[in-house]
Amino acid sequence: MTEAETSDTGPRTAEPVRRRPTVYQVAERAGVSIATVSRALRQDSPVAPETRRRVMAAARELNWRPSRAAQILAGDTHDAVAIVLPDLAGPYYAQVIAGFESEVVRQGSSVMVLATHGRAAADQMVRDLAGRIDGLVIMDQTIPDRTVEELAASGVAVILLARPAIGGLIAIRSESVGAAASLTSHLFSHGRRRLCFLGDPDRSPDIAERWSGFVQAHIAEGLPAPAEPVRCPGFEAEHGYRAALEIFRDESPPDGIVCANDEVASGVYRAAAETGHRIPDDVAVTGWDDVNLAAHLSPPLTTVRQQMRQLGATAARLLFDRIARRHIASQVLDTELMRRESCGCRQDAPPEPAGTG
Amino acid sequence: MTEAETSDTGPRTAEPVRRRPTVYQVAERAGVSIATVSRALRQDSPVAPETRRRVMAAARELNWRPSRAAQILAGDTHDAVAIVLPDLAGPYYAQVIAGFESEVVRQGSSVMVLATHGRAAADQMVRDLAGRIDGLVIMDQTIPDRTVEELAASGVAVILLARPAIGGLIAIRSESVGAAASLTSHLFSHGRRRLCFLGDPDRSPDIAERWSGFVQAHIAEGLPAPAEPVRCPGFEAEHGYRAALEIFRDESPPDGIVCANDEVASGVYRAAAETGHRIPDDVAVTGWDDVNLAAHLSPPLTTVRQQMRQLGATAARLLFDRIARRHIASQVLDTELMRRESCGCRQDAPPEPAGTG
DNA sequence: TTGTATGCGTTATCAC
């Protein structure tokens, strides 16, 4: 099939790489100039139908596709955008990316992805990435504010995601403080009085806001809030499990545990089962995000629904608006309290708005 | 901050876009030629230390970064690779991408992502994508074999993932048939005799193999296998839940349900709880993948562990080997039977190898 | 060690 194969005289020999065809080949074959070839590709350019037909035929025969690099160099758009996030695993990030990708593809652009994993080199990587795209969504605690500002100043379109707006940049996030307060109040309404917050506010702005709402609800209720959250070193089930094992070791454990997210909550479920604490009878447990599995746990998990896909999709939309120099404003997406059974509710209650947004 | 802002006299006015600096600016400022600037960037090029210093200083002062498009056009590498998958949501894909991204970044390349969602336009999108990268990992049932072969023939490096090898291409996948047979046999060893398979083999090669192993185990045991799997229209908890509700409606439901993946299994958990079927007493339930949550369900889910991150990372490694024209061979990753409690085991048993690979 | 000149494959601006 490939003639390159047959004339390959050995691994060390320079292979007779069949170079990609170019406009010149196509132009020659179609008997026109390269300008005409280029024009023939664009619908709105003035080209005689017959000429266009010939060009298209030649292009097809040679299996020619214009070089993206050349197009980018000659034009001034990359037709690609990127999203930078802390990590890729976990349902939350997965959904955000899914929403982002959908919208980007819908707009006819390509998607680049970079996970920073908290590494210092991330800074340099993002700058590098910035050179290959039209715009950038920067999520969470991935790269320093200073770098973000420099990037924006250098001309790349930048949208912030789940991250405080800085330097006049546009940001999209979910409402958190109000939802956390509602959630906490709801636990009070079930008679719970000794709550703890399981998660590390320093790990992300979102978690910090949830902790803040948790504390505010205590104040509003005239109850003393715990001085400190129970910090677990990550957001996976395993982290919640280990932390909860410690919590349940206490002689008078809390009667409600507000978890940083649903995975942590499911780790708590396991610890509770293993240590003989019943949910919700002995201890109420709540999550955050309302991931697909949350409603399917036993008991179904009370949690705060975040519009994860929308977060990504909206970020993409804002980004394209920004690139097109349309006017945009920061946005806060609603959250929704999903009262299920792990908080003490008897059955699925109709959801009530949880956010202030 | 941006002077463009202050002199912006209106939305319709062409903005005084400050063009990016080029080699020429840097060369002039450093008092050298553009060739020297270019060389100064590369560590192994012969440039006087003092000269390099001056160039770097000039570059920094002008905040210059070489245009990627120009580099790509002049050179012949994109320093980017892509992964094409059916979807982005769900822990399986998320982990595969995570592994892929990690390895790609480690190798100093950039990551592009495309989810096909079964849409027909995917074919065209992949061809487009192929023009902007050095190599492509194609996963699962995303694009037709014919397109894959054309792509490969046209010169892009291609690695297949969780997909049958075709046209002499290299593929990486997890062992499935043997693991499914082991899993099924294990259920037999618990005295289960009326098993059903919950999942649609037509949805992916992997699921097809699991169904096949399920059937083979029946044959080996001398037991009649169900003629058909119970097909659920997706791989999420909700799908498993709905399907299981149907299953449990039967007057003599199966005493074991082998699920296509862990999410489906957790949907079955919920259906069982709601219909009063105890796991594993009344019905054994097994999953696939061993996602983070599996061990944290009640009861802990017996499942087959797949090395999801490794799948992505290895695909990346193979891809780079391929790009570098190193010799490579197809690979099959081991799977591992995680015997927990949902199959009837009393406690965590030490894992036993489940695959043949 | 450094500079000159050319190629990379497009798009776009002119003429015709």
Add this chain to the structure above:
DNA sequence: GTGATAACGCATACAA
């Protein structure tokens, strides 16, 4: 409606 030709920004062979 079509054809020369000049950017686009960098890498590199070749000369010096």
